[in-house]
Amino acid sequence: xxxxxxxxxxxxxxxxxxxxxxxxxxxxxxxxxxxxxxxxxxxxxxxxxxxxxxxxxxxxxxxxxxxxxxxxxxxxxxxxxxxxxxxxxxxxxxxxxxxxxxxxxxxxxxxxx
Amino acid sequence: xxxxxxxxxxxxxxxxxxxxxxxxxxxxxxxxxxxxxxxxxxxxxxxxxxxxxxxxxxxxxxxxxxxxxxxxxxxxxxxxxxxxxxxxxxxxxxxxxxxxxxxxxxxxxxxxxxxx
Numbered sequence: 001x002x003x004x005x006x007x008x009x010x011x012x013x014x015x016x017x018x019x020x021x022x023x024x025x026x027x028x029x030x031x032x033x034x035x036x037x038x039x040x041x042x043x044x045x046x047x048x049x050x051x052x053x054x055x056x057x058x059x060x061x062x063x064x065x066x067x068x069x070x071x072x073x074x075x076x077x078x079x080x081x082x083x084x085x086x087x088x089x090x091x092x093x094x095x096x097x098x099x100x101x102x103x104x105x106x107x108x109x110x111x112x113x
Numbered sequence: 114x115x116x117x118x119x120x121x122x123x124x125x126x127x128x129x130x131x132x133x134x135x136x137x138x139x140x141x142x143x144x145x146x147x148x149x150x151x152x153x154x155x156x157x158x159x160x161x162x163x164x165x166x167x168x169x170x171x172x173x174x175x176x177x178x179x180x181x182x183x184x185x186x187x188x189x190x191x192x193x194x195x196x197x198x199x200x201x202x203x204x205x206x207x208x209x210x211x212x213x214x215x216x217x218x219x220x221x222x223x224x225x226x227x228x229x
Contacts (some may be wrong), residue, residue, distance in 0.1 A: 004156075006156075031215055033217075035217075040221070041222070042117075042202060042219035042221045043157075043202070043217075043219045044219075045216065048215075058216075088159065090156055092157075097163055100215070102159075102217055103159065104149075104156035104158070105156050107154075107155070108157045
């Protein structure tokens with residue numbers, strides 16, 4: 001079955017540590033996205049990529065970094081500069097021809113130790 | 114910029130009741146509109162979509178009509194079930210071109226609880 005796989009499901013970070021969240025898709029989608037979800041709020045866009053080797057900052061990119069070396073993979077690193085990283089992180093992908101909906105993974109919940 | 118406003122929740126209903134969740138939007142151009150559903154501990158699932166004015170999206174008994182004149186996309190279901198309990202998000206997709214093309218703007222989500 002085609003889909004988006006996020007791992008791990010739960011992740012814990014120590015103070016001053018960088019952590020990387022994995023996102024892999026086998027839908028052959030060109031575009032991929034990372035969102036952050038906090039309780040009682042909608043999703044906020046962190047970074048997005050419309051094509052391999054290119055990505056753009058979203059609305060809340062500070063303290064995060066990404067890479068897009070392969071079409072199917074879009075890992076997100078939460079750096080120590082992100083002072084409030086506890087949240088639910090969602091990865092999505094979509095086609096880029098026309099009005100394509102985004103499809104989401106099951107998320108990674110990041111907590112601080 | 115683009116924005117989406119959903120009715121505040123939580124919404125609590127009895128089984129078989131009628132559901133309406135209001136959604137209004139602000140956008141330039143002609144966005145696509147979506148409703149997503151999120152069950153506890155999971156990601157978002159696409160529930161329905163509409164890509165132009167007067168389109169009606171429907172799925173699993175849920176419906177929403179793209180109303181350009183009122184900039185609205187209200188979600189409705191005639192008879193809810195306990196299994197419909199979830200968080201519902203209204204979202205707008207920017208189709209205006211440039212680097213914003215394809216980006217989604219979400220409402221804050223509405224928690225729906227259906228009791229037997």
